[in-house]
Ligand SMILES: Nc1ncnc2c1ncn2[C@@H]1O[C@H](COP(=O)(O)OP(=O)(O)OP(=O)(O)O)[C@@H](O)[C@H]1O
């Protein structure tokens with residue numbers, strides 16, 4: 688079954704909507720619209736009765752709620768009615784706190800308890816366990832993870848990191864939610880495990896043209912089981928949020 692993405696102009700590019708229960712990666716540069724895309728997707732579902740959760744791993748949920756409420760005044764009510772839930776799973780220790788704690792405990796104790804800054808940071812495993820709990824408790828049907836980039840680089844070993852991100856995505860698939868994974872796009876031509884493991888990949892771009900004006904664009908890179916548009920399309924932020932428009936001129 689196909690469900691509405693909530694992004695004006697997007698569903699027509701993917702045979703009418705996203706496939707329910709699948710995992711999609713929305714990857715983009717800073718400020719390209721990832722959070723807006725994710726919140727619009729959740730809001731569209733929540734307005735039709737599907738509970739949605741936004742898992743924030745790097746930004747404060749208060750800021751996201753405030754910024755996104757500007758696009759849709761119903762967001763406050765959806766939050767009150769538990770149809771839209773913002774969950775902060777970011778690092779729990781504030782800057783400086785660890786140093787204070789560290790001065791009070793002996794190195795021996797730290798070694799035994801595994802109490803190091805690395806252990807305070809969310810990992811793919813800890814995030815999955817928390818997400819699973821919330822999905823079961825609150826009957827979540829739509830999920831946004833912001834961002835996969837925040838749970839990368841938690842180990843020193845790149846091969847084990849790739850495996851653990853792959854395992855994270857495979858485990859998310861078992862929860863039955865339609866999921867949007869957000870990630871930072873640093874090199875569009877570098878293929879990552881999340882691109883291979885997701886059912887669909889959407890890139891959001893913002894770059895300067897030759898005249899120095901900002902160009903915003905969306906491009907669907909992959910969408911399994913779907914005849915989809917492949918062009919770079921302009922996007923704009925209207926009063927209602929992101930909107931996909933015409934093909935960019937070549
Ligand atoms: N009310 C608004 N009207 C129009 N454009 C806006 C408005 N609010 C924000 N924007 C634009 O949206 C951008 C931020 O969008 P968003 O937070 O979705 O991006 P992001 O990709 O999640 O960013 P980040 O990489 O920082 O997480 C801003 O940089 C600004 O250009």
Ligand SMILES: [Mg+2]
Nearest residue numbers: 721722723833
């Ligand atoms: Mg964001």
